[in-house]
Amino acid sequence: MTSDAPIRTDIPPSGTGCAECLGAGGWWFHLRRCAECGHVGCCDSSPSQHATGHWKETGHPVVQSFEPGEDWFWNYQTGQGLSGPELAPPASRPDDQPAPGPAGSVPSDWTRRLNR
Numbered sequence: 001m002t003s004d005a006p007i008r009t010d011i012p013p014s015g016t017g018c019a020e021c022l023g024a025g026g027w028w029f030h031l032r033r034c035a036e037c038g039h040v041g042c043c044d045s046s047p048s049q050h051a052t053g054h055w056k057e058t059g060h061p062v063v064q065s066f067e068p069g070e071d072w073f074w075n076y077q078t079g080q081g082l083s084g085p086e087l088a089p090p091a092s093r094p095d096d097q098p099a100p101g102p103a104g105s106v107p108s109d110w111t112r113r114l115n116r
Helices: 019-024 050-058
Strands: 031-034 040-042 062-065 073-075 080-082
Touching: 019 040, 019 050, 031 050, 040 050
Parallel strands: none
Antiparallel strands: 031 040, 031 062, 062 073, 073 080
């Protein structure tokens, strides 16, 4: 399945972690990358759900996983997975960056704090 939403293959990711969590000293479980503008936000299992917040704020509905070894896309607007092109590198967070992350910011009881 493809999407009518804009997917930009020339825009690099905004960074190596969730932009809002890094700015606020928060943490994330997994990362998602906006396929339109490159914004990296945390997934819906993360406490702050910044990737979904980015979609609601900007109207950019398509994200790609920003986890090593994953290349799937998701359309928040339709609630469906879809196929997409290879985006500008890098394709994921650094392999040495832990998940959850970032290192040093994840609470010891992080599994109890996930959204399920």
